[in-house]
Amino acid sequence: MVVEKIEMTRLLGARRVVLYNDTITPNVDAVLRMYAREWAEGRETLQVVVMPWVLPLENHEDLRIPYFAQQLAIDDCMYRYKRLSKFMVFNDLDEFLIPLKHANWSALVAE
Numbered sequence: 001m002v003v004e005k006i007e008m009t010r011l012l013g014a015r016r017v018v019l020y021n022d023t024i025t026p027n028v029d030a031v032l033r034m035y036a037r038e039w040a041e042g043r044e045t046l047q048v049v050v051m052p053w054v055l056p057l058e059n060h061e062d063l064r065i066p067y068f069a070q071q072l073a074i075d076d077c078m079y080r081y082k083r084l085s086k087f088m089v090f091n092d093l094d095e096f097l098i099p100l101k102h103a104n105w106s107a108l109v110a111e
Contacts, residue, residue: 002028005093006035010046012097013104014089017046018081020053020073051076 002019009017019032038044055069074090081088087109089097099108 001093003031005096006046006048008096011104012099013106015046016049016081016085018049018051018077020051020077022053022055024050 006017024032032048032050035044035046035048036050039047051073053069053073077090078088087105089105091097097105099105102108102111
């Protein structure tokens, strides 16, 4: 699912994908490292960034943090990349924002 998300995001015109990692398997970690290495070596046009996302409050039963503090991750990403990105799309791994009348996101926002 992660490779599908990265490749579809590339086809839609993104230049960077930021993933907030709560827990990933060793296989997924290896794939993400491969993408990062290829971008660092100039063989990849899509930058894949993996941000560690460990919440220090997980042992406090009286605190309710919905969806692994998803809004905090969105806010962190927004402030971290606001000067580096003209547009941002926030979605889950199983969600895709598909333009109906355009080939990609760049064509959509250019209209």
